[in-house]
Amino acid sequence: MTLYLFRLECLRMLRDPRYLALAVVAPIGFYLLFASLFGGAPAQPGELRDTVEIMVAMAAYGAIWGALSATGPRLAHERASGWLDQLRAMPVTARQLLTAKIAAGLTVALPALVLVCGTAVVAKDVRLEAWQWAVLMLAMWLGTLPFALLGVMVGMLVGPEAAFPLSYGLYMAASALGGLWVPPAHLSAPLLDVARTLPTYRLADLGWRIAAGHPPAVADVAVLAAWSAGLAALTVLVQGRRQGRLRRTRAGIAAAAPVG
Amino acid sequence: METAIALDRATKRFGGITAVDGLSLEIGRGSTVALLGANGAGKSTTVGMLMGLLQPDAGRVTVAGRPPRQAVAEGRIAAMLQDSGLMPGVTAAELVGLARRMYPAPLPTAEALELAGLRELAGRRVERMSGGQAQRLKFALVAVAGAQTMLLDEPTRALDVQGRREFWAAMRNCAAAGRTILFATHYLDEVEENADRVVVLARGRVAADGDPARIREAGGRAVVRFRRPADEALPALPGEVADERGWTTVRTCAPDDVVRRLAASDVAWSDLRVSPPSLDESFLALTTTASPLAEEARVR
Numbered sequence: 001m002t003l004y005l006f007r008l009e010c011l012r013m014l015r016d017p018r019y020l021a022l023a024v025v026a027p028i029g030f031y032l033l034f035a036s037l038f039g040g041a042p043a044q045p046g047e048l049r050d051t052v053e054i055m056v057a058m059a060a061y062g063a064i065w066g067a068l069s070a071t072g073p074r075l076a077h078e079r080a081s082g083w084l085d086q087l088r089a090m091p092v093t094a095r096q097l098l099t100a101k102i103a104a105g106l107t108v109a110l111p112a113l114v115l116v117c118g119t120a121v122v123a124k125d126v127r128l129e130a131w132q133w134a135v136l137m138l139a140m141w142l143g144t145l146p147f148a149l150l151g152v153m154v155g156m157l158v159g160p161e162a163a164f165p166l167s168y169g170l171y172m173a174a175s176a177l178g179g180l181w182v183p184p185a186h187l188s189a190p191l192l193d194v195a196r197t198l199p200t201y202r203l204a205d206l207g208w209r210i211a212a213g214h215p216p217a218v219a220d221v222a223v224l225a226a227w228s229a230g231l232a233a234l235t236v237l238v239q240g241r242r243q244g245r246l247r248r249t250r251a252g253i254a255a256a257a258p259v260g
Numbered sequence: 261m262e263t264a265i266a267l268d269r270a271t272k273r274f275g276g277i278t279a280v281d282g283l284s285l286e287i288g289r290g291s292t293v294a295l296l297g298a299n300g301a302g303k304s305t306t307v308g309m310l311m312g313l314l315q316p317d318a319g320r321v322t323v324a325g326r327p328p329r330q331a332v333a334e335g336r337i338a339a340m341l342q343d344s345g346l347m348p349g350v351t352a353a354e355l356v357g358l359a360r361r362m363y364p365a366p367l368p369t370a371e372a373l374e375l376a377g378l379r380e381l382a383g384r385r386v387e388r389m390s391g392g393q394a395q396r397l398k399f400a401l402v403a404v405a406g407a408q409t410m411l412l413d414e415p416t417r418a419l420d421v422q423g424r425r426e427f428w429a430a431m432r433n434c435a436a437a438g439r440t441i442l443f444a445t446h447y448l449d450e451v452e453e454n455a456d457r458v459v460v461l462a463r464g465r466v467a468a469d470g471d472p473a474r475i476r477e478a479g480g481r482a483v484v485r486f487r488r489p490a491d492e493a494l495p496a497l498p499g500e501v502a503d504e505r506g507w508t509t510v511r512t513c514a515p516d517d518v519v520r521r522l523a524a525s526d527v528a529w530s531d532l533r534v535s536p537p538s539l540d541e542s543f544l545a546l547t548t549t550a551s552p553l554a555e556e557a558r559v560r
Contacts, residue, residue: 001358001361001362004357004358004361005358008347008350008354008355008358011349011350011354012347012348012349012350013349015349016349077348078345078347081345081346081348082341082343082344082345083344083345083346083347085313085341085343085344085345086341086344086345086346086398086401088311088313089311089313089332089338089339089341089344090332090338090359090362090401090405091332091333091334091335091362091363092362093333
């Protein structure tokens, strides 16, 4: 059942033109644009080629939106539409539901990773070792977990009208501050300090280091894991409080409605 | 008879409002029961408690002898809720397929869609469905469960006449398969043809409980109509007499007496007809405060 729900969650994302535009087409388009504008210079010793650096940044950029949009705005909408109420009357647990949702968030993050890298190989002649590709994909893919969890958080806390703009705003801000738009080498020192705390920067940095031939950095993994753990704990906390309150408020609304 | 649903002095309050007030009700396996009541009578709260979505403040609620949440988790009970929504972005068949996978003894997806009258719309996306189609899809989600007990909270809301007819035909199929069905409604005409027992709720309490014909008679007044020449005086008749366009209408609790007295009189009456109480009128009578008829109607 959870598997089938997961499948449906993925299917409805793939059928959503907004997802395809923002999480697949946009990062590929931006990659081609930026790689053509800034990708000419030969790499400095010890630095990545610009075409590779931008590839990793845009792959992260697309994957993040995939994970975030599959969870946040969807969940907020389902809460408001009554789909979650319908599910509460069915033999399915909140855990199964969230598992399917988060798994779907990770899955729909994958096309951006694969297609941006594929575009880099085909259009910009990017070449990495086979192990680098494998580790890069796997590490960056798992690295989108905090964003799926952030989406769950957003979806649980705000209404359907606010969820999309809030998700998108967080996404844009964290992408810009995290050095996905401007290479981190060009960020000022205070901004770089901010960037280092953000999962956006850490996800990209994870990729940059692997692309440079290094193993995944412990700091990157640690920051991403910390964000994931924090958001997961917060989710459990909110969910627990909500379940206690739900019984009272929601029913209260239902009972008060006919009276006025 | 084995008990499918039992409420024992169940009470649910929301702030200062007592939505369900010491409700006791037992429903045997395999019966089809209508929960009739005006808006705010406590129907949806009762359904919510039976699904374990609401916790009673007092009393006990069991489904198949278990706590409701357990019965839901075991797939013994399925409900069509009033304010529930559907998952957009998937087709009707996909959504019914999802529900199917949650239950231990489900119907085939195609059969549930057929029952709900959605065979032609199996491939339609949920968000492109009309209100009536979405309502049928919600029924398909319940039908596919193959659960022993089905709760339907105002199931025909948003359905047109044809849709309602098809819906009840489908529901009678489920009833014939031996399922226990409890449906909440405020459409009186739906009750008589589709339920073998009616529980009338008013202000969270049972106002009347019995088979539909009995409720009809207990609550309302029969109507005796006949023609008579305007210049002839009537004998004293028990009930409320009205004259209009040559027709006399008597609303009465004792139609037999009216007919007897009329027959014994010299009035040249003609075209006599006696109709049983209308359910609407019974319902109003039963749910009005302190109605003596309501007391009389407590047949169980």
